Amino acid sequence: MSEPATIGIDLGTTYSVAAIVENNRPRVISDTGGGYTIPSIVAVDDKGNRLVGQAAKRQVLINPIHTVYGAKRLIGRDIQSPVVRKIQDHFKYRITSDEHADVLIKIRDEPYGLEEISAIILDHVRNLAQDSLGREVNRAVVTVPAYFNDRQRQAVRDAGKIAQMDVLRIINEPTAAALAYGFGKALHQKLAVYDFGGGTFDVSILEVRDNVFEVLATGGDTFLGGVDFDNRLAELMIHRFQKEHGIDLFKDPICHQRIKDACEQAKIDLSSRPETRIHIPFITMGPSGALNIDYTIKREEFEQLCEDLIGNTLVACRQVMADAKLKSEDLDAVLLVGGSTRIPLVAKKVADFFGKAPSKGIHPDEAVALGAAIMADSLARKGESEIQLLDVLPMTIGIKAAGGKMVPIFPRNSPYPNQKLKVFTTSKDQQQSLKLTILQGDKATAAENEIIGDFTFSGIHPAAKGQAKVEAVFTLNHEGILTVAARDPDTGAARESVLQIQAAGHKPIHPDLIVLKKPMEKKAGETVISATVTREVKLKAGTAPPPGPETAKAPEKTPPLPPPKPQPAKPVRPAKESALAGLISRLKRLFQRG
Ligand SMILES: Nc1ncnc2c1ncn2[C@@H]1O[C@H](COP(=O)(O)OP(=O)(O)OP(=O)(O)O)[C@@H](O)[C@H]1O
Numbered sequence: 001m002s003e004p005a006t007i008g009i010d011l012g013t014t015y016s017v018a019a020i021v022e023n024n025r026p027r028v029i030s031d032t033g034g035g036y037t038i039p040s041i042v043a044v045d046d047k048g049n050r051l052v053g054q055a056a057k058r059q060v061l062i063n064p065i066h067t068v069y070g071a072k073r074l075i076g077r078d079i080q081s082p083v084v085r086k087i088q089d090h091f092k093y094r095i096t097s098d099e100h101a102d103v104l105i106k107i108r109d110e111p112y113g114l115e116e117i118s119a120i121i122l123d124h125v126r127n128l129a130q131d132s133l134g135r136e137v138n139r140a141v142v143t144v145p146a147y148f149n150d151r152q153r154q155a156v157r158d159a160g161k162i163a164q165m166d167v168l169r170i171i172n173e174p175t176a177a178a179l180a181y182g183f184g185k186a187l188h189q190k191l192a193v194y195d196f197g198g199g200t201f202d203v204s205i206l207e208v209r210d211n212v213f214e215v216l217a218t219g220g221d222t223f224l225g226g227v228d229f230d231n232r233l234a235e236l237m238i239h240r241f242q243k244e245h246g247i248d249l250f251k252d253p254i255c256h257q258r259i260k261d262a263c264e265q266a267k268i269d270l271s272s273r274p275e276t277r278i279h280i281p282f283i284t285m286g287p288s289g290a291l292n293i294d295y296t297i298k299r300e301e302f303e304q305l306c307e308d309l310i311g312n313t314l315v316a317c318r319q320v321m322a323d324a325k326l327k328s329e330d331l332d333a334v335l336l337v338g339g340s341t342r343i344p345l346v347a348k349k350v351a352d353f354f355g356k357a358p359s360k361g362i363h364p365d366e367a368v369a370l371g372a373a374i375m376a377d378s379l380a381r382k383g384e385s386e387i388q389l390l391d392v393l394p395m396t397i398g399i400k401a402a403g404g405k406m407v408p409i410f411p412r413n414s415p416y417p418n419q420k421l422k423v424f425t426t427s428k429d430q431q432q433s434l435k436l437t438i439l440q441g442d443k444a445t446a447a448e449n450e451i452i453g454d455f456t457f458s459g460i461h462p463a464a465k466g467q468a469k470v471e472a473v474f475t476l477n478h479e480g481i482l483t484v485a486a487r488d489p490d491t492g493a494a495r496e497s498v499l500q501i502q503a504a505g506h507k508p509i510h511p512d513l514i515v516l517k518k519p520m521e522k523k524a525g526e527t528v529i530s531a532t533v534t535r536e537v538k539l540k541a542g543t544a545p546p547p548g549p550e551t552a553k554a555p556e557k558t559p560p561l562p563p564p565k566p567q568p569a570k571p572v573r574p575a576k577e578s579a580l581a582g583l584i585s586r587l588k589r590l591f592q593r594g
């Protein structure tokens with residue numbers, strides 16, 4: 001039996017792609033039918049069979065309500081978020097939430113978490129790769145949009161765990177594309193990677209020095225992609241049809257799906273032709289018989305309809321160039337990645353913006369998976385990769401201060417791995433605990449940013465206000481995932497400092513995300529516990545409950561610590577069977593069923 005393989009997986013919104021390095025050459029893995037893009041779609045049919053990938057895509061028209069696509073747009077999101085509210089209009093499957101506001105999708109009355117859906121897709125990609133390679137696949141590097149926040153990255157990590165896949169590393173999609181372009185070529189170049197896929201847009205500016213890939217700035221939108229172009233066209237068709245026949249096709253899930261499919265095809269046609277016909281026979285019944293959709297659309301019309309979407313990507317490009325402090329002439333190459341860069345107006349506007357023709361050196365559909373495979377191979381062979389990826393944070397991470405302001409800890413574009421120490425003082429006499437609400441986003445007020453976790457430190461020694469201190473260390477690992485640790489620097493040997501992450505109303509579904517390690521120098525007899533900040537984690541307080549957590553006072557000093565050595569976070573499993581283990585066994589049942 002040959003050795004298990006390690007692959008790279010581009011877990012896309014619309015399509016996923018797997019790749020592998022063999023004989024020092026990266027290549028995409030095609031399935032037995034020769035195709036290599038795998039629809040990121042999961043469905044359950046009326047007999048209860050689970051369908052994934054092509055099989056799920058084939059039946060979407062007859063089963064739109066129980067077919068889940070575009071799940072990547074929902075992963076790591078709150079049901080209350082504007083993004084989720086917007087998406088509900090376009091997706092025909094049922095989006096609900098549990099009592100903690102976590103998004104769930106109901107398929108045939110069974111609720112699925114977004115991590116579970118992504119786990120099913122990862123498992124399917126792995127199975128196809130195994131069939132194609134003829135050997136076991138147990139490890140992977142998985143890519144995520146550069147613009148994913150901490151919570152979304154955590155969710156993809158969870159998906160890997162549920163699929164029982166050893167995810168060696170999560171890397172950013174544009175960074176992976178740059179790896180595919182530049183690895184092993186001894187380049188010394190500055191690159192812009194413009195990655196416009198099915199559901200997300202990312203732009204990163206990188207500097208490549210041999211095998212060091214340093215991201216200088218990153219930006220984007222996790223809610224902007226090819227499906228928005230399809231939706232624009234579909235809305236136009238529905239509007240025209242309603243004007244003509246007085247019938248709203250939007251309300252019928254099957255009609256709507258047929259229109260969206262036809263519009264996606266029309267969009268693709270318009271990339272190579274000046275006009276195309278959208279013809280859908282027997283879309284519905286009118287008073288005098290069956291009605292068709294039959295419209296011709298010109299490329300210019302389509303471009304006018306969608307120009308603002310492209311304009312939004314250029315706003316992000318302008319911002320990253322300013323953040324990287326570069327001018328177009330400083331760039332050596334512009335890479336186009338993702339299916340939506342095939343739209344001629346996209347390619348033209350990007351070329352105009354950066355003042356140079358995009359490089360032909362990479363394949364827009366394959367580059368991300370190939371880069372992930374290069375990283376996977378390097379990690380699998382060397383343990384520590386010979387490739388150095390120095391990435392940056394897409395959005396500021398900070399804490400909520402008194403008065404509701406956001407106080408940055410790591411500003412946008414901070415490099416990671418990274419670590420910062422903040423010292424807080426008590427604002428009340430005898431204050432025993434300190435609550436930090438950790439946020440991510442670039443808005444000035446806490447309320448406008450995304451909460452990624454509540455972190456409570458209890459066990460501050462009793463003292464008059466302003467006398468006791470808490471030192472908190474914020475660590476971003478090599479995947480951009482945050483952990484927080486804290487201690488009371490003045491407590492003696494007998495005192496124990498316990499960190500508590502409060503669930504803030506969120507269910508403890510992933511208790512084994514808790515990372516127990518000792519990131520700080522430890523005084524004799526003192527226990528310092530750190531935990532991954534996640535909204536789902538609920539830790540029992542180790543000491544008496546704090547007398548109401550206090551809001552953090554703005555940090556008084558921020559001496560930088562030397563950057564930590566990148567080291568994989570090692571989850572320590574709690575003694576009891578975790579809720580995640582429960583999920584895994586449920587998933588196993590589901591996998592067997594399919
Ligand atoms: N020739 C083409 N012209 C226009 N759009 C195209 C063309 N070919 C593919 N697309 C679009 O590209 C998108 C898929 O691109 P891609 O596979 O890069 O996305 P993804 O990896 O699934 O998504 P993401 O990277 O956003 O998670 C779809 O919206 C598809 O309609």
Ligand SMILES: [Mg+2]
Pocket residue numbers: 010011012013173197198338368
């Ligand atoms: Mg993609």
